[in-house]
Amino acid sequence: xxxxxxxxxxxxxxxxxxxxxxxxxxxxxxxxxxxxxxxxxxxxxxxxxxxxxxxxxxxxxxxxxxxxxxxxxxxxxxxxxxxxxxxxxxxxxxxxxxxxxxxxxxxxxxxxxxxxxxxxxxxxxxxxxxxxxxxxxxxxxxxxxxxxxxxxxxxxxxxxxxxxxxxxxxxxxxxxxxxxxxx
Amino acid sequence: xxxxxxxxxxxxxxxxxxxxxxxxxxxxxxxxxxxxxxxxxxxxxxxxxxxxxxxxxxxxxxxxxxxxxxxxxxxxxxxxxxxxxxxxxxxxxxxxxxxxxxxxxxxxxxxxxxxxxxxxxxxxxxxxxxxxxxxxxxxxxxxxxxxxxxxxxxxxxxxxxxxxxxxxxxxxxxxxxxxxxxx
DNA sequence: TATAACATGTAACTAGTTACATGATTGG
DNA sequence: CCAATCATGTAACTAGTTACATGTTATA
Numbered sequence: 315x316x317x318x319x320x321x322x323x324x325x326x327x328x329x330x331x332x333x334x335x336x337x338x339x340x341x342x343x344x345x346x347x348x349x350x351x352x353x354x355x356x357x358x359x360x361x362x363x364x365x366x367x368x369x370x371x372x373x374x375x376x377x378x379x380x381x382x383x384x385x386x387x388x389x390x391x392x393x394x395x396x397x398x399x400x401x402x403x404x405x406x407x408x409x410x411x412x413x414x415x416x417x418x419x420x421x422x423x424x425x426x427x428x429x430x431x432x433x434x435x436x437x438x439x440x441x442x443x444x445x446x447x448x449x450x451x452x453x454x455x456x457x458x459x460x461x462x463x464x465x466x467x468x469x470x471x472x473x474x475x476x477x478x479x480x481x482x483x484x485x486x487x488x489x490x491x492x493x494x495x496x497x
Numbered sequence: 498x499x500x501x502x503x504x505x506x507x508x509x510x511x512x513x514x515x516x517x518x519x520x521x522x523x524x525x526x527x528x529x530x531x532x533x534x535x536x537x538x539x540x541x542x543x544x545x546x547x548x549x550x551x552x553x554x555x556x557x558x559x560x561x562x563x564x565x566x567x568x569x570x571x572x573x574x575x576x577x578x579x580x581x582x583x584x585x586x587x588x589x590x591x592x593x594x595x596x597x598x599x600x601x602x603x604x605x606x607x608x609x610x611x612x613x614x615x616x617x618x619x620x621x622x623x624x625x626x627x628x629x630x631x632x633x634x635x636x637x638x639x640x641x642x643x644x645x646x647x648x649x650x651x652x653x654x655x656x657x658x659x660x661x662x663x664x665x666x667x668x669x670x671x672x673x674x675x676x677x678x679x680x
Numbered sequence: 681t682a683t684a685a686c687a688t689g690t691a692a693c694t695a696g697t698t699a700c701a702t703g704a705t706t707g708g
Numbered sequence: 709c710c711a712a713t714c715a716t717g718t719a720a721c722t723a724g725t726t727a728c729a730t731g732t733t734a735t736a
Contacts, residue, residue: 315590315592315595315695316696318595318596319595322595322598322599325599330715330716331715331717332714332715341598342594342595342598343588344588344589345589345590345594345595345598346590346594346595346598347588348696349697349698350716350717351696351698351699351716351717351718352695352696352697354716354717354718355696355717355718356695358717373715376704376705376714376715377702377703377704377714377715378715378716379714379715379716380715380716392599395596396596396599396600397603397607399610399611399614400592400593400596400611400614400615401614401618402618403615403619404590404591404592405526405527406527406589407498407528407529407587408528408529408657409498409583410583411528411654411657412498412501412502412505412525412528413501413578413579413583414650414654415505415524415525415528415529415650415651416501416505416508416575416579417579417650418644418646418647418650419646419647420580424579424580425650427582428582428583431582431583431584432583432586435586436586439586461601463601463602463680464601464602465601466675466676466679466680467597467598467600467608468598470597470671470672470675471594471598473668473671474591474594474668477664477667477668478661478664480664481660481661481663481664484660485657485660488656489653489656492649492653493649497646497649498723499724513687513688514687514688514689515686515687515688531724532724532725532726533687533688533689534688534689534690534726534727535723535724535725537688537689537690538689538690538724539723541689556686556687559686559687559732559733560686560687560688560730560731560732561687561688562686562687562688563687563688681736682735682736683734683735683736684733684734684735685732685733685734685735686731686732686733686734687730688729688730688731689729689730690727690728690729691726691727691728691729692725692726692727692728693724693725693727694723694724694725694726695722695723695725696721696723696724697721697722697723698719698720698721698722699718699719699720699721700717700718700719700720701716701717701718701719702715702717703714703715703716704713704714704715705712705714706711706712706713706714707710707711707713708709708710708711708712
């Protein structure tokens with residue numbers, strides 16, 4: 315899938331591997347991410363398959379960069395993927411829930427510490443999703459006002475993250491007080 | 498991580514690989530799942546590491562089963578894992594959002610079809626989370642009333658799934674009407 | 681009579697993570 | 709002067725998926 319994320323970013327403009335990582339972290343970070351190393355290996359595979367093309371760009375006083383562009387065939391592959399509906403819901407993996415599920419023999423305080431730590435982590439994340447992707451969207455829209463439709467969808471994905479963090483905190487609060495009372 | 502899920506189930510009672518798959522689907526399915534093949538290979542690795550032990554159980558008129566039990570060392574490893582706090586929030590991957598993010602050039606109807614299909618899938622899933630794990634919890638609690646504490650936590654994880662599906666639907670409705678109006 | 685459920689496993693593959701290796705420049 | 713940023717890549721590994729292989733029995 316990272317393949318399509320990369321093609322998607324390159325559709326807007328050429329990127330180096332390093333830049334893809336940065337753009338990804340600032341925009342799709344809360345629903346799609348990748349390590350730098352995986353980005354480089356995937357770019358290589360994409361180039362072998364003719365979906366992207368690259369050229370080295372010498373820089374003064376900086377290491378050389380390799381700039382990647384999407385090819386016509388890459389554009390088509392992206393388009394086909396985008397037009398296909400997602401026909402199933404993905405089963406996610408949540409380590410916290412797995413641990414909690416098997417924690418019946420743990421003592422009350424261990425569980426509460428666990429849940430309270432998560433509460434603070436998600437609170438921070440919630441604040442992030444309200445500012446970071448918003449800044450990203452406004453920044454790009456100021457330079458390219460023709461991306462209004464894109465920006466509406468970007469905002470929708472940001473909103474998803476916000477709602478999810480909100481409900482996560484709600485659930486943590488609910489669960490913390492349940493454990494406090496009934497354990 | 499599947500390793501810990503398996504140890505967790507074996508802590509309650511011995512299971513065959515086949516049974517682990519079934520139990521997992523009915524209980525942790527919405528936040529932890531695995532393919533049958535992965536369960537078998539993981540059991541094998543766990544046995545090599547001495548964390549579980551197995552013996553074959555001949556059956557009349559059925560293929561033989563291999564029953565796995567947790568060992569003392571396996572119990573300890575589980576215990577250590579359970580007591581460690583989860584110190585970061587995991588970055589999830591949501592294909593639908595990735596697709597939506599790059600769909601600025603798709604036409605309105607393609608996007609709406611996509612979102613409406615998801616709406617119906619999540620509605621079905623929502624109904625499931627309200628009944629399936631509940632039935633599982635009650636079934637076990639009827640046989641083993643000493644698992645009351647465990648059952649409280651199981652119910653909390655079920656509630657998480659319910660809340661998440663609810664907010665997912667909320668977001669889909671919000672996004673569908675946004676696309677209808679502004680695209 | 682067909683298909684779902686029971687039952688176990690291997691092989692090949694794809695995806696993703698961690699660790700290593702290298703090295704210049706800028707800002708505090 | 710130290711940490712962060714810029715910049716690219718490989719190797720080894722872990723996790724997970726797909727496909728293949730085999731065979732019985734209960735049930736609709």
